[in-house]
Amino acid sequence: MDEAFEWAKQGFNKSLPTKVLIHGFGSDCSYIWVYEIRSALMAVEEVNIICVDWSNGAALPNYVKASANTRLVGKQLSLLLRGLVEKNGLSLRDTHLIGFRLDPAGPLFEAQDPRARLDETDAAFVDVIHSNGENLILGGLGSSQPMGHVDFFPNGGRMQKGCSHLFVGAVTDIIWSTAVEGRSLCNHRRAYKFFIDSISPRCHFPAFPCGSYDDFLAGKCFPCTEGRQCGNMGYYADRSKGRGQLSSVPRKT
Structure with a gap:
């Protein structure tokens, strides 16, 4: 020190x-x-x-x-x-x-005491990107538990487009992670890819409050109003008014 x-x-x-x-x-x-x-x-x-x-x-x-x-x-x-x-x-x-772990690890952390995991009391503003909150048996390595002042759930927060969602896929990814960074933990690591993309002022990921992801896909969660405040997933999350659980459908470039 x-x-x-x-x-x-x-x-x-x-x-x-x-x-x-x-x-x-x-x-x-x-x-x-x-x-x-x-x-x-x-x-x-x-x-x-x-x-x-x-x-x-x-x-x-x-x-x-x-x-x-x-x-x-x-x-x-x-x-x-x-x-x-x-x-x-x-x-x-x-x-x-x-x-x-912008997508916080699930195993041994989810549902634990807030002192032993990420929690909104940890800082003045805590934002979380849940990209792999699937059940562990299906390869979910992240957590679906809301933990921040705002929790973003891109593409439903369970699995991401182009990534495997089977347990065998997750095991393969872990094995590959020791050698090939680009192929490993696709769903889990997609959160940091979204975050890096969001740093560019030209790349925004709007997110909306919604009762469920199905409602979101059905177009029931629009538009943004004072009573339905939306957010901006990623680096500039603190600059928007949206709080709580927000849904989005980002496309990784």
């Missing part, structure tokens, strides 16, 4: 917004998504970017161990941020934590 605070004296600009990237199970800060999101962010604004590398605690194949380690990593990150506030002038109001 002391080394980090010393580095921050030279490599940290407290006048800029700060983005904190946190990878997930079986990943690290050298994965391609880190470079993709960094490039997208710096294309639209000047920011400080910190990547939290906890790869030693998130290594394959022990998911149970990694899920337990998330609590320790969360505590360590809170100490780091507190130190940056006290020693380097970090403004928490201008700090944005971006978890690679």
